[in-house]
Every structure is written in C-alpha cells, then in structure tokens.
Amino acid sequence: MNLLVKEVVTAVEGVNYAQHLDDQMISSVEFDTRKVQENSLFVPLKGARDGHDFIPQAIENGASLVLSEKDLSDDIAYIKVEDTLIALQKLSRFYLEKVGSKVIGITGSNGKTTTKDMTAAVLSQAFKTYKTQGNYNNHIGLPYTILSMPEDTEMLVLEMGMDHKGEIEVLSNLATPDIAAITLIGESHIEYLGSRQGIAEAKMEITSGLKDEGVLIIPNDEPLLKRLIVDISQEVESFGIDTQATLSAEIMSETKNDTQFKTNLFKEEVFSIPVLGSYNVKNALIALLIGHHFGISASKMKNGLETFDLTKNRTEWLKTNDGIDILSDVYNANPTAMKLVLDTFSALELEGRKFVVLGDMLELGELSSQMHESISEHISPNHIDQVYLYGEQMNALYNLLNDRMPKGNLHFYHKTEKKELMEHLSRQLQPKDTVFLKASNGMGLSEVVDFLLKNHE
Template sequence: MNLTEKEILLAVEGVLVNGINETIQVTSVEFDTRKVTTGSLFIPLKGNRDGHDFIEQAMEKGASLVLSEHDLSSQIPYIKVDDTLRAMQHLAVFYLRKIGPKVVGITGSNGKTTTKDMTAAVLSTTYATYKTQGNFNNDIGLPYTILSMPENTEMLVLEMGMDHKDEITVLSKIATPDVAAITLIGESHLEHLGSRKGIAEAKMEIIDGLKPEGTLIIPNNEPLLKEMIMDVNQTVESFGIDSEATLSATILSEEKSETRFSVNRYPDEIFAIPVLGKYNVSNALIALLVGRFFHVDIQNMRKSLATFDLTKNRTQWLQTASGIDILSDVYNANPTAMGLVLDTFSDISVEGKKIVVLGDMLELGELSRKMHEGMSEHLSPEAIDEVYLYGPQMEFLAEKLQSTFSVNTLHYFPKEDKNNLMNKLSENLNPKDTVFLKASNGMGLSEVVEFLLRSHQ
C-alpha cells in the first residue's frame, strides 16, 4: 500500500489535527495494534475494548498516523472523524477505486469460503489475485481485506457474510462487484430473518452494489431466487447438478478426497476437485462461471480446481498418527448444508467404522427443534455405525433416533459434557475408522478434532 495523508484525509472527510506532515506515506492500515508496524495507519474501532485506548501503543510501534473520534491531548498526529468504522469503509472505497481491480463478491448460507478459494484459484492462473483471508467477511473484515490487497491486484475475490437484514447491502456498496454469486439459500440466521424467504432477500442484497454491466450467479434449483431475479437488470447466470442451467454438472465419481464431474459447456473435459461432495461441485461451477466471465482458459481452470487450497475447517480431511480419518466441517452449520454432507458421507466407502459427531446448529429460532429432528432423515444405521450428538438442540435429534439406533450406537452429551464426549469418542475409535464432525462454530467442535489428533498419536 502507498497512501498519502492527503489522500486519506480526502477519503475519510475528517479534520487534520496536530500539524500533519503531508509528505508521510502510509504503507498499511491496521485496527489491531499487534499488527501495527512502521508506517501504519491505525484505526481504533469500538468492540469489546475501545481501540482508542491503544492509540499511544500504536504510535510506539511505529504508526505514522491514526484516526480518532476523540480529541487527543498529546501531539499525536491524527485525523478526527465522526465514526472510525465508517471512515475505514470510506477509505476502502477510495483505495479500491485507486487500484481498480475487477471484483467478485460471494455470499450464501453455506460454501462461501470454499467458493472463494476455488474462484481465487481459477483467476490466479491468469491475473494477480487477492482474496478474503480467513473469515474476514463482515463490515470490518471486508474493508480490511480491500485495504490489505497489494497494489498490483487485478482480481479481488470478496466473501460477504451476514447475520441480519441490510448487512450485505453495506458490503456490496463498498465492493461494487463486477460479478456477484449466491452459493445457496439455507437456514442460517433464521432467528434474525424469520424465514428462508427472508434469508433469500438478505442474500439478494448483493446486487445492491453490483455494477450495471455485471453478472449475478445463482443456483438453478432455488425457486425463491428465481422469483427475485425478475426485476434484476444485470445478466443472470445459473448453475446446478443435472439441471437446465448455464453450467450444469454431472457427477462421475465421489471418493473421500476427490470428486470428478463433467460440465455441459465443456463436454471434452473431465474436472476433479480435491474435496468430497456434490455440494462442492456446485461451488466449483460458480468458480468456472466467474473464470468464463473473465476469459480464463479452460485448461487453466481445470488444473487450478484440481489443486486449489481449502481454508482450514471447511470440510477438511485429517488423519491421526494411528490411522483414523477425520472429516472436519466444524466452522458453521445449517440444516441444508448438514443434510448434504451427511448424505455424501453416508455414501462413501470406508474400511472401518463410520462415525458421525454432530453439534447444535445455532440461530434457527422457533424452528430449531423441527430442523434438528429433521436430520434423522439423513442418518441410517445401515450407513452410519455410531452417532454422537452434542448440545441442547441435538437432544431433540437424539430422541428422534432412539427408534432406529441402539443404545450402543447412539450417544448424547449435554453442552457441559464436552470432555465426556471427547473421552467416549476417543475410547471407541480404532485405526481405519472414519469420523465426520459438524456443528456451528459456537459449539467448539474444533476442540474435539484437536483432541482426537493429540490422543491418537
């Protein structure tokens, strides 16, 4: 990054204080003092702690400039603004326009991060590409991603997350994407949005900043979105499995660490992705549509999908030293996504026992009991050897499964019994067994994954 104080002042519409030297260059933007280095602009944000309390610490670490909502008593050079978060967002808009990359925005109830990873891999074969790091996908993380991209960036792939109505609108208007994609409509955040229609409307906010000449990509099998695109002025393209879509895939084979498929628009090509599941093929179709939009060669797209790097905890295969396979998908969960992965996991072939560990799906509101009970449709003793359920909502599923699973194969643990869950599960595992774990991130099943890796050396 290379921004002058004059540019920053113009972008954030603040007031210069304490004789700022306009020849100073800002080389990075940080809101975490642990990342501040010489030349940083420090932006204090208000969360559990007020970032203004750390301004002096940021200056000691080499920050050349800060933003502040308060008057500072010392001679610290700063720009006074009404709202530091809004100023950060305005600065991101300025920097995005200065660098001028093409922008891809990705949202959806599930698969955002995997789709982001696949899309960035496809684009990086041809363009200097930067993507959202980790899960920096909210009103802080998205502008921070923009402000962190290198000056030579040609393609910027941005993940957009939300909990409430109007949040995607803010992100889309900051990013002004050239291409916007919705992975699927699930049930995440039903508690806040009331219905799947409410969720679909919130995801469709991604078009609020979509460029007039841009393209919206949607799943072909989602009738709610099909109703909502009637008034969309931009081009709309679709994807699906064995369906009438712009890009339609046919699954050729599914294995633990690879799924192979063909695509209607490229009949001479066989594609492979190093992850499990039809749902991930849908994510790959989005990446192919984006690559096609930006004229990436089909051979480059095929090769990049076969080797892309997946962000940690997104349907990730791990193995203990003793030979137990772990399918970890513990970052988020909703009924649609959980059902899809359970169906795929049930179909794969393994050598030992096949074991499922499920934790609560959060923020489902008054439909939570029904949706947890509904997971029984995806769990059969013919396909799954043992089931471990964890959390107060999963007790409803445990009750539902009592008629199909025996007391020796169905295990339930209250939320305060995580240690018992870990110990019981660990004791019952043998080499060659395969374990699938999924829950909302707030249930902390990542601790169970780490425990298994440690305890089966």
C-alpha cells in the same frame, strides 16, 4: 498498499491534525495493535473495548498516523473523524477505486469460503488475484481486506457474510462488484430473518451495489431466488447438477479426497476438485462461470480447481498417527449443509466403521427443534455405525433416532459434558475408522478434533 497521508485525509473527509506528514506514505491500515508496524495507520474501533484506549500502544508499535473520534494531544499525528468505522469503509472505497481491480462478491448460507477459495484459484491462473483472508467477511473485515490487497491486484474476490437484514447491502455498495454469486439459500440466521424467504431476500442484497453491466450467478434449483431476480436489470447466469442451467455438471466419480465431473460448456474437460461432495461441485461451477466470464481457458481453470487451497476447518480431512480418519467440518452448520455432508459421508466406501459427531446448529430460533429433527432422515444405521449428539438442541434429534439406531450406537451429551464425549469417543475409535464432526462454531467441536489428534498419536 501505499497511500499518502493527504489522500487518507481526502478519503475519510476528516480534520487533518497531521499536516506535517501530508506527503508521507502509509503502507498499511490496522485496527489490531498487534499488527501495527512502521508507517501504519491505526484505526481505533469500538467493540468490547474502545480502540481509542490503545492509541498509545499503536504509536509505540510504530503507527505514524491515527484516526480518532476524540481530540488527542498535540504530539500525536491524527485525523479527526465522526465515526472511525465509517472512515475505514470510506478509505477502503477510495483505495479500491485507485487500484481499479475487478471485484467478485460471494455470499450464501453455505459454501461461501470454499467458493471464494476456488474462484481465487481459477482467476489466479491468469490474473493477479487477492481474496478475503480467513473469515474477514463483515462490515469490518471486508474493508480491511480491500485495504490489504496489493496495489497490482487485478481480481479481488470478496466473501460477504451477514447475520441480519441490510448487512449485505452495505458490503455490496462498498465493494460494487462486477460479478456477484449466491451459493445457496439455507437456514443460517433464520432466527433473525424469520424464514428462508427472508434469508433469500437478504442474500439478494448483494445486487444492491452490483454494477449495471454486472452479472449475478445463482443456483438453478432455488425458486426463492428465481422469484427475486425479476426485479434486477443485470445479466443472470445459473449453475446446477444434471439440470438445464447456464453451467451444468455431471458427476463422474467421487472419493473421500477427490470429485470428478464434466460440464455442458467445456465438454472435452474432466474437472477434478480435491474435496468430496456434490455441493462442492456446485461451488466449483460458480468459479468456472466467473473464470469463463473473464476469458480464462478451460485447461487453466481445470488446473486452478485441482490445486486450490481450502481455508482451514472447511470440510478438512485429518488423520491420527494410529490411522483414524477425521472429517472436520466444525466452523459452521445449518440444516441444509449438515444434510448435504451427511449424505455424502454416508455414501462413501470406507474400510472401517463410520462415526458421526453432530453438535447444535445455532441461531435457528423457534424452528430449532424441528430443524434438528429433520436431520434424522439423513442418518441411517445401514450407513452410520455410531452417532454422538452434543448440545441441548440435539436432544430433539436424539429422541427421534432413539428407536431407529441399534442399542449402544447412539449417544447424547449435554453441552457441559464435552470432556465425557471426547473420552468416550476416543476409547471407541479404532485404526481405519472414520469420524465426521459438524456443528456451529460456538459449540467448540474443534476441541474434540484436537483431543483426538493428541490422544491417538
């Protein structure tokens, strides 16, 4: 990015204590002093620590301009604002309008990141495209993503996350998307939103900033959303598998590394995605609808899907040196997502035994025990050989499965017993076995993945 200091002053509506730098260029905006470099604007934010405490370090690292809510010494070039976070958001809005890129906003209870990655891969076949990096999808990460995009960006793909009502509305009004997509409505954060209905309403906030001529994309099989779209004026398109949707897919084949499907709109093409699961086909349909909206040919979109880069820890296949396959999906979890992957994993034809390691799904509130128990219908001893359950909430599932699984094939570990879990699992696994791991990020199952990779070299 490149912005003049005087443009920054105008954008954030602050008091300029850096007039001598008005015509100097700012080339990056950072709130982490470790990323500050020459010609950076440093934005101190309030978190566990007050970012204002790190202003001297930012200047030492090369920052030429600072935003501040406080009066600073005369030797510091700064712009005084009432709220540095709001100023960051205002600046991102200014830069977005200056660049003029088309904006795609993506939200949903599951699949946001994969859909973002697929959409960016499809759009990049014809346009200069930039996407949310990692999980920078909140009120800080989204404006930071905007300010990090190159000036020649034509398509900006933004992931929008939330915990509470009202958060997506802020992000949507900031980004004003041309196209908004909702992947699915699950149970993530139901503790704060009360019900799936509350979650659907929170996800529909993505239409708050959707341009009048914009398009909303929703799953065809979600009645909660269908009831809500009657209140919006923008065009609505839908997606689904074996259903009457704007874009519908028929799955042709599925292996652990590849899923192939056909669609009703592009009848001549067989699309392939380098990930497993019908749920990922639905994510791909969103990407195809978006690419089609912008006039990208089916053949180019096919190439984009075949070669897309998946963000780390999202249904990632790994392999130990002694031949154990690991399906790692440890970044996040909710009941809908866990059931989808379990069903897909159960149906896979694999050479060795199948192990699953499931950790607590967090933020489910009063419904937590019931929702953990509901996973039982998706675990069958006919398809899964060994089950490891980890965390206090998983005790509800353990009690249900105790009479269904053969003796010695079901294991439960408290949250304090991660070491015991790792060691027992590691001893049981043999070459050609496959283990699937899924839990909320707070359960730290990534440590189990790392342990297996290290101890089976």
